[in-house]
Each structure stands twice: as C-alpha cells, then as structure tokens.
Amino acid sequence: MTLELGKYASEVLSAYGVSLALLVGLSGWSWRRYRRVKAEMERVERGRDG
Amino acid sequence: MSIWEYANPKKFIATTAPVIPWAFGGAILCIVVGLIWGFFLTPDADRFGSTVKIIYLHVPSAMIAINGWIMMLVASLIWLIRRHHVSALAAKAAAPVGMVMTLIALWTGAVWGQPMWGTWWAWDPRLTSFLILFLFYLGYVALWEAIPDPDQAADLTSVLCLVGSVFALLSRYAVYFWNQGLHQGATLSMDSEQHIADVFWVPLVVCIAGFILLFVALVLMRTGTEIRLRRLRALERQAQRAAA
Numbered sequence: 224m225t226l227e228l229g230k231y232a233s234e235v236l237s238a239y240g241v242s243l244a245l246l247v248g249l250s251g252w253s254w255r256r257y258r259r260v261k262a263e264m265e266r267v268e269r270g271r272d273g
Numbered sequence: 274m275s276i277w278e279y280a281n282p283k284k285f286i287a288t289t290a291p292v293i294p295w296a297f298g299g300a301i302l303c304i305v306v307g308l309i310w311g312f313f314l315t316p317d318a319d320r321f322g323s324t325v326k327i328i329y330l331h332v333p334s335a336m337i338a339i340n341g342w343i344m345m346l347v348a349s350l351i352w353l354i355r356r357h358h359v360s361a362l363a364a365k366a367a368a369p370v371g372m373v374m375t376l377i378a379l380w381t382g383a384v385w386g387q388p389m390w391g392t393w394w395a396w397d398p399r400l401t402s403f404l405i406l407f408l409f410y411l412g413y414v415a416l417w418e419a420i421p422d423p424d425q426a427a428d429l430t431s432v433l434c435l436v437g438s439v440f441a442l443l444s445r446y447a448v449y450f451w452n453q454g455l456h457q458g459a460t461l462s463m464d465s466e467q468h469i470a471d472v473f474w475v476p477l478v479v480c481i482a483g484f485i486l487l488f489v490a491l492v493l494m495r496t497g498t499e500i501r502l503r504r505l506r507a508l509e510r511q512a513q514r515a516a517a
Contacts, residue, residue: 228323231388235326238381239312242330246304246487249373250297253491257498264501267508 280357282500289493296490303483310476318473327385328469329477333484335378335403335444341371341488342406342434342441345413349431359500361427364434365417366495370488372410379403402443409437423503 311329318325348364420426
C-alpha cells in the first residue's frame with residue numbers, strides 16, 4: 224500500500240474526511256430513527272391488541 | 274402480480290425489510306473495498322497528482338445526487354397521478370439522502386478545483402446548476418417540514434420536484450449543452466476509448482455500486498420509517514377523537 228499524497232494531501236484528506244463523516248452521520252441518523260419509530264409502532268400495536 | 278401491490282404500506286414494509294440489511298452490507302463492502310483500492314492501490318494521475326483519488330467520492334455522489342432527484346420525480350408523478358401514499362413518502366425519504374450526496378459532490382468538487390483550477394468555486398454551468406439542485410433539495414425538505422397536512426405537503430413538494438427536475442437534468446447534461454466552463458466532460462463512459470484509464474475506472478465502478486446500494490438501503494429504510502410515522506400520527510388522532 225502506498226500513501227504518498229504529496230502536496231495535495233490536505234485537499235485529499237479533507238475531501239475524504241468530510242464525505243465519510245457525512246455518509247456515516249446520515250446512515251447513523253437514519254438507522255437510529257428507523258429503530259426508534261419501529262419500536263414505538265410495535266409498542267402502540269401491542270397496546271391496541273392488549 | 275402487479276407492481277402496484279407495493280403501494281400497500283404493509284406489503285411494502287414486509288417486502289423491503291429483509292432487503293435492507295443486505296443492501297447495507299453490500300454498500301459497506303463495496304464502498305470500503307472501492308475506497309481502499311482507490312486510495313491506497315492506484316497511482317497518482319499525470320495531470321492531477323494525488324487529487325485523482327477524490328473522484329472515488331465525487332463521481333458516485335454526483336451521480337446519486339442527480340439520479341436521486343429523478344427517482345423523486347418518478348415517485349412524485351406516481352403520487353400526483355395515482356395518489357399512492359407510499360410513493361410520496363418514498364420521495365420524502367430520498368430527499369435528505371440526495372441532499373447529502375449533493376453536498377458531498379459540491380465539497381469534493383471544490384477541494385479538487387482549488388489546486389487544479391486555482392479557485393474553490395466558479396460560476397461554471399455544471400457547478401451552478403448543481404448548486405441550484407442543492408437549494409432545491411433544501412427547499413424540498415423544508416417544504417415537507419413546513420406543511421402540517423401530509424397530503425397537501427405531498428402535493429406541493431411534488432410540484433416543486435417537477436420544477437427542480439429541470440436543474441437535475443441541467444446538472445447532468447450541462448457539460449454537453451455548454452462548451453464554456455471549467456468542468457471537464459463526463460468521467461464515466463461505457464466506451465473504453467472514452468472513459469478514464471482502467472486503473473482508476475475499476476475501483477470507481479466499485480464505489481459507484483456501493484453508493485447505489487447505500488442509496489437503496491437508506492431510501493427503503495427511511496420510507497419504512499415515514500410509513501410507520503404516518504400510521505402512528507393517524508392512531509394518535511384516532512385516540513384523541515375517541516377521548517374527546
């Protein structure tokens with residue numbers, strides 16, 4: 224593996240850093256919201272059935 | 274079996290729930306492999322130096338930004354014509370994903386442009402149409418949040434989506450419409466004579482596959498969330514009416 228970014232290191236690393244942070248943030252937020260709403264829906268439906 | 278069966282919210286959730294972990298897994302695999310391959314195992318380009326590594330993020334995110342809006346357009350048209358709630362909610366679910374992809378494309382384009390063009394930004398046709406597309410994404414998300422009635426919100430955001438499609442198409446074809454501007458022509462082509470060298474092209478295709486799978490996973494997951502939220506709100510209203 225080579226990691227010789229030369230004089231453009233800051234540009235390349237900032238592109239990767241910001242992009243990956245945005246992708247991970249979006250995925251994490253969507254996943255947490257999915258789990259939370261799913262659990263809430265299951266709770267409400269159990270209450271209705273019970 | 275008709276495709277319209279999936280307009281049934283329960284059927285949609287039951288069908289898509291098993292797909293989501295696979296799509297997520299595939300997305301992570303492809304993105305990790307593609308980025309490691311592109312970042313560590315490809316050489317610098319003659320003209321661009323190590324900044325060529327930015328294409329593994331810039332090109333896939335720009336593709337998803339444009340095609341995400343086209344997906345929203347199709348879903349919005351289905352809502353306007355057939356009034357299927359799932360399609361309106363799918364468009365709503367896709368908007369933040371497309372918006373983040375547009376932001377990534379703008380950011381990576383700017384940090385690439387600074388050393389290559391000598392400027393972070395130019396009012397180039399493709400860059401400008403992409404910025405307008407980002408503003409349309411922002412407006413679309415804000416409009417959904419601003420209108421309490423979900424059907425009215427779906428109607429108005431669908432119209433906004435139709436208008437914004439002009440800029441999505443402009444973003445896609447601006448390099449063909451106008452010869453002026455800094456942005457170069459298409460990076461990706463099925464014609465091996467036209468596309469970039471294979472050493473860059475293969476990891477790029479892996480990254481694109483990863484971004485497509487991530488978009489699919491996120492949109493399916495977020496659509497499921499929106500369907501459940503809509504049902505929860507309906508049940509809340511029902512309970513309030515019963516209590517009154």
